[in-house]
Amino acid sequence: xxxTLYIYKTIFLFIIFLITLVIAMYSTYGERKVAAFMQDRRxxxxxxxxxxxxxxxxxxxxxxxxxxxxxxxxxxxxxxxPSIAMTTAMLTGVVIPWGxxxxxxxxxxxxxxxxxxxxxxxxxxxxxxxVYGIMIGGWASNNKYALLGSIRAASQMIxxxxxxxMTIVALILSTGTLSLHExxxxxxxxxxxxxxxxxxxxxxxxxxxxxxxxAPFDLPECETELIGGYHTEYSSMKLGFYxxxxxxNMFISSAVIATLYFGGFNxxxxxxxxxxxxxLTLLGSAxxxxxxxxxxxxxxxIRWTLPRxxxxxxxxxxxxxxxxxxxxxxxATGAYYYFTxxx
Amino acid sequence: xxxxxNRSKIASNKKMSFMExxxxxxxxxxxxxxxxxxxxxxATINYPEQTREFSQIYxxxxxxxxxxxxxxxxxxxxxxxxxxxxxxxxxxxxxxxSGEENLYREEKYAEVYxxxxxxxxxxxxxxxxxxxxxxFLTDRIVESEYERLPFIYGxxxxxxxxxxxxxxxxxxxxxxNVLKFKQNKRFAHNK
Numbered sequence: 001x002x003x004t005l006y007i008y009k010t011i012f013l014f015i016i017f018l019i020t021l022v023i024a025m026y027s028t029y030g031e032r033k034v035a036a037f038m039q040d041r042r043x044x045x046x047x048x049x050x051x052x053x054x055x056x057x058x059x060x061x062x063x064x065x066x067x068x069x070x071x072x073x074x075x076x077x078x079x080x081x082p083s084i085a086m087t088t089a090m091l092t093g094v095v096i097p098w099g100x101x102x103x104x105x106x107x108x109x110x111x112x113x114x115x116x117x118x119x120x121x122x123x124x125x126x127x128x129x130x131v132y133g134i135m136i137g138g139w140a141s142n143n144k145y146a147l148l149g150s151i152r153a154a155s156q157m158i159x160x161x162x163x164x165x166m167t168i169v170a171l172i173l174s175t176g177t178l179s180l181h182e183x184x185x186x187x188x189x190x191x192x193x194x195x196x197x198x199x200x201x202x203x204x205x206x207x208x209x210x211x212x213x214x215a216p217f218d219l220p221e222c223e224t225e226l227i228g229g230y231h232t233e234y235s236s237m238k239l240g241f242y243x244x245x246x247x248x249n250m251f252i253s254s255a256v257i258a259t260l261y262f263g264g265f266n267x268x269x270x271x272x273x274x275x276x277x278x279x280l281t282l283l284g285s286a287x288x289x290x291x292x293x294x295x296x297x298x299x300x301x302i303r304w305t306l307p308r309x310x311x312x313x314x315x316x317x318x319x320x321x322x323x324x325x326x327x328x329x330x331x332a333t334g335a336y337y338y339f340t341x342x343x
Numbered sequence: 344x345x346x347x348x349n350r351s352k353i354a355s356n357k358k359m360s361f362m363e364x365x366x367x368x369x370x371x372x373x374x375x376x377x378x379x380x381x382x383x384x385x386a387t388i389n390y391p392e393q394t395r396e397f398s399q400i401y402x403x404x405x406x407x408x409x410x411x412x413x414x415x416x417x418x419x420x421x422x423x424x425x426x427x428x429x430x431x432x433x434x435x436x437x438x439x440x441s442g443e444e445n446l447y448r449e450e451k452y453a454e455v456y457x458x459x460x461x462x463x464x465x466x467x468x469x470x471x472x473x474x475x476x477x478x479f480l481t482d483r484i485v486e487s488e489y490e491r492l493p494f495i496y497g498x499x500x501x502x503x504x505x506x507x508x509x510x511x512x513x514x515x516x517x518x519x520n521v522l523k524f525k526q527n528k529r530f531a532h533n534k
Contacts, residue, residue, distance in 0.1 A: 034381070037380070037381045037382075037385075038377045038378075038380050038381050039380070040380055040383060040384075040385055040386045040387075041385065041386070041387050042385050042387045042389070045389070301374060301377065301378070302370075302374070304377055305370070305373045305374050305376075305377045306370065306373065
């Protein structure tokens with residue numbers, strides 16, 4: 001490691017940090033627009049052109065609001081909750097390969113902050129820690145609704161993480177690596193994992209909805225029954241952190257899905273284009289973000305189409321449907337490789 | 344029992360078929376419905392920039408008319424207040440002094456004339472009751488306020504300006520029926 005690499009990594013880290021925040025910010029705007037359009041409304045269009053300044057206005061509003069910490073709340077944990085939610089949401093982006101390698105002045109720079117050889121486990125670890133933000137926040141509020149919300153969040157996360165982990169096992173069987181960069185390399189061109197693991201993809205995306213607490217699995221924060229669930233007692237920017245973390249999670253999980261199943265920064269017919277490698281890398285990154293935006297739209301589309309699951313239906317789906325399916329998926333994948341590759 | 348409409352559906356407890364149980368066909372169907380709405384026509388109009396087209400004889404905020412010489416037509420007879428079903432109109436009559444002939448058309452005029460716009464139901468009965476063609480409903484909107492008090496409109500906001508160019512146009516309210524009604528010679532004094 002020499003100093004140019006350090007500088008490059010630092011700058012790249014800040015760029016990714018910034019992109020994550022901006023995309024999360026405009027996801028809130030996008031969500032409101034998508035919701036409005038699907039309900040034959042127009043959505044926010046007062047602040048700036050097409051309402052594009054709406055997220056800034058919302059953020060400003062959050063900052064200006066009175067900050068209330070309930071007297072009965074556990075003060076330290078109450079503050080810790082949203083901090084954990086936000087921090088872990090931001091941390092996951094570190095291992096995602098945002099692009100190939102750039103060659104500047106004869107040196108190669110990877111468009112990935114850290115190519116951990118256990119990248120996928122790191123993602124799972126961060127997602128699991130993210131639950132603590134919700135659990136601690138809900139518990140520290142000292143409020144029945146908040147506690148119910150956080151209990152739901154915890155049980156939901158645990159239930160769906162199992163099915164999610166098992167689909168990943170099948171994916172690892174077919175790619176043979178835990179490094180996200182190598183998984184992407186493995187899907188070169190149009191050999192995307194979704195074509196090899198369609199069932200796994202379906203299970204994974206359902207679990208991703210559950211893990212990010214998005215509708216139809218938004219039981220931890222269902223407005224109608226739990227008055228906001230775990231963030232009932234939160235106000236001001238601490239509430240903003242929770243809501244913002246949800247959008248960051250949505251962005252990151254879209255990125256993870258795009259990496260694992262949609263070939264990451266690979267695009268079809270990339271070898272036939274005959275462009276310079278640097279240009280191809282940037283084009284690949286742009287294509288990667290296009291995939292991410294498509295998946296974010298899918299997240300929103302589902303949210304404004306499906307009603308919320310009942311709690312027992314949620315558990316039923318997680319344990320009795322998705323888990324057996326995931327196990328079947330592992331067995332099928334394993335059997336396929338056993339009979340084709342080891343003969 | 345006879346059904347009132349043909350829209351009722353008979354509920355059954357039949358087991359869901361396999362396709363129904365895996366939900367996905369239903370989900371995809373639902374997603375097609377929402378995406379169709381996504382590209383569909385929006386019901387909302389951009390209000391301050393665009394306004395919905397008003398009816399020709401829309402009944403909005405009132406105006407107290409002046410005659411061609413700029414004199415107030417209202418003579419504070421109180422018929423509008425009597426006709427008002429919401430009791431939104433109040434007035435105080437006063438006698439015209441000498442030297443005020445250019446201000447008021449008749450010997451008696453309304454010193455105070457107030458309409459409570461929160462009570463008003465914009466039925467137009469005041470306009471119909473007025474023997475002097477002094478009060479009319481127009482296509483103007485009563486503006487929103489933060490408090491109740493500003494909704495009590497006095498003469499300062501009801502009487503139209505003297506300047507002929509700034510007069511409020513009420514010709515749309517003069518439909519054929521109204522004009523025919525005015526042929527009656529009882530209303531000759533309003534010419």
